[in-house]
Amino acid sequence: MADKMRDGLFFAGFMCGTSLDGVDGALVHIYQGKIELLAYEHHPFSPRLTGWIREILSENMTGKSTFQSLGDLEHLLSETETSLTSRLCSLSSISPSDIDGAGTHGITAYHRPSPHVPSWENPENTNIPGITIQISNPYRLSRKYGIPVVYDFRRADVSVGGEGAPLATLFHRAAFSDPHENRAFLNLGGIANLTYLPAFSNARQTCLSFDTGPGNMLLDLAMSHITHGEETYDKNGQRSASGTVQKCIQDFLLDDPWFSKPPPKSTGREDWGEEKFATLLTFLKNYPFVQNNDLLASLAETSAAGVLSGFRWLDSKPDLLILGGGGSYNVDLRRRISRITGVPTTTTERFGWPPQAIESMAFAYLAALTLSGRPASLPSTTGCPHAVIGGSIVPPQNGSLPARLREICLAAEIHLPFPDRATPPESRLPGSGPLFSEETGRRQ
Ligand SMILES: Nc1ncnc2c1ncn2[C@@H]1O[C@H](COP(=O)(O)OP(=O)(O)OP(=O)(O)O)[C@@H](O)[C@H]1O
Ligand SMILES: CC(=O)N[C@H]1[C@@H]2OC[C@@H](O2)[C@@H](O)[C@@H]1O[C@H](C)C(=O)O
Structure with missing residues (x-):
């Protein structure tokens, strides 16, 4: 692999969206503020499987017991993501050991971000914060490839009063502005x-x-x-x-x-x-x-x-x-x-990017943001009161965690500069104009 390529980051991203039609997987290279799609693959679900998932999600909404089905679904997703990763590597001729990290969104099982009266007995009728639940199991992916995997992207935002969605905004800005x-x-x-x-x-x-x-x-x-x-x-x-x-x-x-x-x-x-x-x-x-x-x-x-x-x-x-x-x-x-x-x-x-690749690319990018300690949501995107770093991190179990994570974070700091970083790449930003505020999403 060319040295120049290795200067950047390789991230995989996975999304199973609300259509429940399958899992999208993308492998991206992030280098000096540019995002390159190295490989994309859609793993389709059969109409029967989509029907089963729809059924368990709607049973979940009506309160019927579905813990086992949700667990089974989690397993199905993690198996799919693990095999997609190997497929993405062979499509792009990237060795799995070169992958720096991954982001998995999973399936949204329930999303009610507004405060509500809780289900338990609550004489004062006080509201509790909103709910967002994504089904995913990041551990198989992390163990198999020895990489940090970011998951549960929305909960941090909802916990502080944000909508928890949309989250792909900063990726859209980086890719399409x-x-x-x-x-x-x-x-x-x-x-x-x-x-x-x-x-x-x-x-x-x-x-x-x-x-x-x-x-x-x-x-x-x-x-x-x-x-x-x-x-x-x-x-x-x-x-x-x-x-x-x-x-x-x-x-x-x-x-x-x-x-x-x-x-x-x-x-x-x-x-x-x-x-x-x-x-x-x-x-x-x-x-x-x-x-x-x-x-x-x-x-x-x-x-x-x-x-x-x-x-x-x-x-x-x-x-x-x-x-x-x-x-x-x-x-x-x-x-x-x-x-x-x-x-x-x-x-x-x-x-140059297939329309259905965008969300999986976005979660690869958001994983890199999380690992570099940078926010994914802003008051102008989810209504959160301040910029929020979303996502939980599963560290790899290979013993080299602290050094490797630090390396990734440093690399992300260097290579995710646009458009709100101090030194925008010339190819994207003319001159040295004012910068976007990470707090508000506005130019400052
Ligand atoms: N050739 C096509 N013609 C019409 N509609 C299509 C075609 N291909 C895909 N779709 C639509 O796109 C949907 C899947 O889109 P996509 O994967 O972007 O959604 P998602 O990621 O599941 O949803 P969300 O973005 O809400 O999470 C399918 O359910 C179908 O409705
Ligand atoms: C709660 C949830 O899963 N929301 C999804 C959904 O699918 C599209 C739209 O509703 C968007 O708000 C969000 O996904 C994209 C990836 C986002 O967060 O930007």
Whole structure:
């Protein structure tokens, strides 16, 4: 391997998102502020497995006992991540011993970040902080490859009153910001989330991020329902493209107070999953003329309307909307978003990265941030009161822990300089302008 390459860091990242369609794994090289994707692999789940996971997560929400299933799921994820790591290494011709660390997000089993009355008997009716629970087992990965693994990324943020999501914001900023153009990044996963990326020259604007509402989640549930579980998504949006948007569905869904709530905000399966879909189906009994493809068209239009409603919180309308996540392949959804927002769209393929690789790349990057003692969330991203370092660290059991970790942290300090470090790489930042504040996300 070239010495220059070894100067950087090699990190693996894994994500199993709210679509529950499989595990995404990425191996990245971080060098002088630049992120390079060395290998990406998607390990798909069969429709049957996705169905089983959906079932145990919704049983979990209704309080049925599922500890064993959650444990089994944790095992499945760790096995998948371990074999993905070896696959990523062979795809990129990197030796596993060269990997510096990994980040694993796991599966969000429950996400209710707002304070609430606890389940136990509580005569004073006092609120306790919000909850976010990700299922993952970082130990196998750490033991097998002798690397530090970062996991449980969201809990630290929620513990201090943040939303715990979105977290990928700083990665979006590092990867997609431009010196001159105001951009926004839109992740179209099960849930959609938006990151505003002001041009570096717009000193007063904030790198804001929040969830905009459903992305593919309702669409996927509708497809499973329509096809009796045979198909889990509307491939390329072919079916929704031939449907007619029904006002009754739009009114029913867009009436949700979610859409007028200002950021910070995050959402999930709890709000846009099985329960919401069942309520919609009951409501549609009054509208027997609604065809299956009309339902899909209306759900795609709702996701696009959610994005538009998020635009009102941005400092200015972006010049370009960069799409990531599996929904980027949904041509109909993409067309609806461009039309409703009036902003041209592109996908991360323009940057050479598959749209579904972005979140796994982000968790590789966030692991490097955590190991270098740097925050991943800011008041402008999750509403946390101050910048928060997220993630728990599983140290490798190879006896060389302190020295190796220190080495990684030092390297990360040197090689993650943009755009909020003191010496931005010239290729990314023009001149030596003011820097972003890690406390607020604003330029200072
Ligand atoms: N060719 C395609 N056409 C239409 N939709 C697609 C296509 N490929 C993937 N998708 C959609 O993308 C989804 C998966 O996207 P992705 O992996 O980005 O979501 P996720 O990471 O699970 O969710 P989240 O970002 O909310 O955590 C699928 O469930 C499907 O709805
Ligand atoms: C609680 C949770 O898992 N949220 C996910 C989900 O999937 C998309 C959206 O909702 C986003 O807020 C978040 O994931 C991305 C990776 C994030 O934190 O940036």
